[in-house]
Amino acid sequence: MKRLLLIAALAAAPALAADLDRTPLDATTLDGQKVRLFPNGRWEYVDAAKAAEAQKVAAEFPENKTRPVESQGLVIGGFGRYVMPGDKDYNRGSLNPKMR
Numbered sequence: 001m002k003r004l005l006l007i008a009a010l011a012a013a014p015a016l017a018a019d020l021d022r023t024p025l026d027a028t029t030l031d032g033q034k035v036r037l038f039p040n041g042r043w044e045y046v047d048a049a050k051a052a053e054a055q056k057v058a059a060e061f062p063e064n065k066t067r068p069v070e071s072q073g074l075v076i077g078g079f080g081r082y083v084m085p086g087d088k089d090y091n092r093g094s095l096n097p098k099m100r
Helices: 002-018 048-058
Strands: 025-028 034-037 043-045 072-076 079-083
Touching (some): 043 048
Antiparallel strands (some): 025 034, 034 043, 072 079
């Protein structure tokens, strides 16, 4: 019985997630700044000039730079690398003979 309930809950999860309201919320900070809150935890200023300035400041920090969409690989804690298209290791697959 427990397994059946678990299977039913797992099957219903994508449908419930699709029904979530994902529209951003407008809010005001304690010091009166108008901001927009996104469901993924990101936020931005509503004022375009302040938003542009904040993006310029954020671009200076390396932790805010995301990997290019077309790259492969993973960097965790500064270890690892991103493999770009054209690199000899791009789409090479596993080097483990059992996985080929």
